Amino acid sequence: MEELEKIVEKTIADIAALPEQTMRLKALASRLKALGPYGAARFLDLLYKIEDDRVPGQVLPVLVDPDGLKGELGEKGFRATFLASIELGLTRVSRLFTDLPPHREGIAGYDKEEEVRMESMTLGHRRSLSKGFRKDTLDRLLSDPDPVVVSNLLDNPRLTEKDVLKIASKRPNSPAILKLVAVHRVWSKRQAVKRAVAMNPYTPPRTALGLLDSMLTQELSCVAADLTLHAQVRAHATDILEQRKGGGAQ
Numbered sequence: 001m002e003e004l005e006k007i008v009e010k011t012i013a014d015i016a017a018l019p020e021q022t023m024r025l026k027a028l029a030s031r032l033k034a035l036g037p038y039g040a041a042r043f044l045d046l047l048y049k050i051e052d053d054r055v056p057g058q059v060l061p062v063l064v065d066p067d068g069l070k071g072e073l074g075e076k077g078f079r080a081t082f083l084a085s086i087e088l089g090l091t092r093v094s095r096l097f098t099d100l101p102p103h104r105e106g107i108a109g110y111d112k113e114e115e116v117r118m119e120s121m122t123l124g125h126r127r128s129l130s131k132g133f134r135k136d137t138l139d140r141l142l143s144d145p146d147p148v149v150v151s152n153l154l155d156n157p158r159l160t161e162k163d164v165l166k167i168a169s170k171r172p173n174s175p176a177i178l179k180l181v182a183v184h185r186v187w188s189k190r191q192a193v194k195r196a197v198a199m200n201p202y203t204p205p206r207t208a209l210g211l212l213d214s215m216l217t218q219e220l221s222c223v224a225a226d227l228t229l230h231a232q233v234r235a236h237a238t239d240i241l242e243q244r245k246g247g248g249a250q
Contacts, residue, residue: 004039007031008046015062016054021185025062029072037080044085044093048213049243056214064210065183066099092239095209095232102175103230104201118144133158142166147176154184161190168196178203182211195219198233205230212237217244 011031015024032040047055063069070078082097118126118140130141130152138158141149150167153159164187167177182188182197191214197203198211199222209232212220223229223237 004042005046005050007035008043008050009052011043012047012050012052012054012059016058021062021183024058025065025068025072028059028062029069032073032081033077037077037084038088040081041085041088041090041093044096045088045090048092060210060213061188063096064188064207065179066204066206066210068183069096092236095236096206098206098232100205100230100232102202102204103228103233104172123149127152131156139163143170145174145177147174147180150177151180154180154187161187161192164190164193165196168193169200171200171202173200173202175202175204175207179207182207191216199223199226199229201228201230205232208233209236212240217241 011028015027018024018027032043035043047059073081078097082094085093085097121129123146126141126144126146126149129137130144130149132138133156135158138153138156141153142163144150144153153167154164164181167173168181178197178200181193182203187193194211194214198208198215198219208230212223212233215223215237220237220241224234224241226234
């Protein structure tokens with residue numbers, strides 16, 4: 001176990017030194033592949049337990065995208081690690097490999113009279129407008145159901161955190177759109193945005209789980225008590241709270 005702890009500590013340092021999220025994901029996946037399914041499951045379990053600010057800040061965020069790790073490990077490797085985590089009784093790890101639907105489902109899109117007019121425009125026109133600089137137009141596009149429109153908006157320099165919070169907090173909302181916010185290279189680093197995505201019952205549980213470790217204790221308490229959220233998300237928040245209580249974390 002001591003050897004695995006050293007591997008985990010070195011991996012944390014290596015990943016934290018990389019400048020881009022995609023590079024960090026590949027580095028983590030490479031390490032997991034080398035360890036095999038059982039070693040990978042134990043590695044991730046230790047990763048959760050190590051008290052190092054770089055873990056929630058730079059390592060665990062690479063796991064937010066539910067398709068990212070699966071793509072790097074491959075379908076076979078992903079499933080083998082999942083089965084190993086179940087056999088070893090590593091519940092927090094097995095949740096990472098469980099692709100469950102959002103706790104709530106609904107139709108995303110425009111819901112205000114002034115915004116409905118936008119939906120009457122062609123998709124191509126809306127995508128073009130989302131790259132523009134007219135703030136009043138961008139504001140009306142915040143409820144757009146098209147992921148490309150929202151992706152353009154998130155990259156638009158005129159968008160503010162307040163605008164992104166409107167997207168992240170919208171209910172109902174599309175799981176695809178909430179994933180875009182959760183993994184965005186800029187907005188995913190904002191604490192308020194992470195909180196909004198994690199506490200949206202329309203967010204896929206797997207995406208929400210990846211955000212919880214970087215949340216404040218008070219925020220986690222709200223997640224654990226929120227019955228509108230998926231049971232897996234609430235249980236994961238409770239596990240983190242118990243771990244912090246045992247370690248004296250605030």
